[in-house]
Amino acid sequence: MSEKVNKLLKILFIFYLMGIVALCLWHFKDMSGLNGTILGIPKDKITHFVMFFPFSFLLFWAYDDLTKTPAKSLLWLSLTVIIGLLFAAGTEIAQELLTQDRSADPKDFLADGLSIGISALIVFCIDIGKQRHKARKEEAK
Numbered sequence: 001m002s003e004k005v006n007k008l009l010k011i012l013f014i015f016y017l018m019g020i021v022a023l024c025l026w027h028f029k030d031m032s033g034l035n036g037t038i039l040g041i042p043k044d045k046i047t048h049f050v051m052f053f054p055f056s057f058l059l060f061w062a063y064d065d066l067t068k069t070p071a072k073s074l075l076w077l078s079l080t081v082i083i084g085l086l087f088a089a090g091t092e093i094a095q096e097l098l099t100q101d102r103s104a105d106p107k108d109f110l111a112d113g114l115s116i117g118i119s120a121l122i123v124f125c126i127d128i129g130k131q132r133h134k135a136r137k138e139e140a141k
Contacts, residue, residue: 010062020051024091027101048111055084056119067127077124084116
């Protein structure tokens with residue numbers, strides 16, 4: 001990956017984080033669209049899941065060059081989940097402390113964490129597959 005593309009991906013990740021913070025702290029006049037359920041799952045929890053799902057992918061694309069071995073990929077998986085959970089916890093705490101119309105909800109944090117964990121696992125599998133493909137390609141030479 002070129003240095004320019006890598007830099008753009010890091011900037012995209014920063015904008016994504018800023019967007020999540022804005023969505024979590026912004027005062028919306030009408031949030032009635034998040035009432036109700038889809039297949040028995042509250043819409044606001046689905047929203048949290050969808051908001052945090054790109055986290056692992058964007059972080060991986062921004063730092064793809066760090067995972068050249070399965071051990072480094074496993075370390076990346078662990079760090080991504082830890083960093084993601086800290087970020088998700090931070091957004092919930094910020095909602096409690098910095099807003100008057102929002103509160104920290106453990107179920108929101110659970111939806112965020114589940115999303116981060118699932119997307120990190122998917123990225124981990126893709127990365128391992130990429131490493132195996134590269135290894136086979138080198139063996140064929």
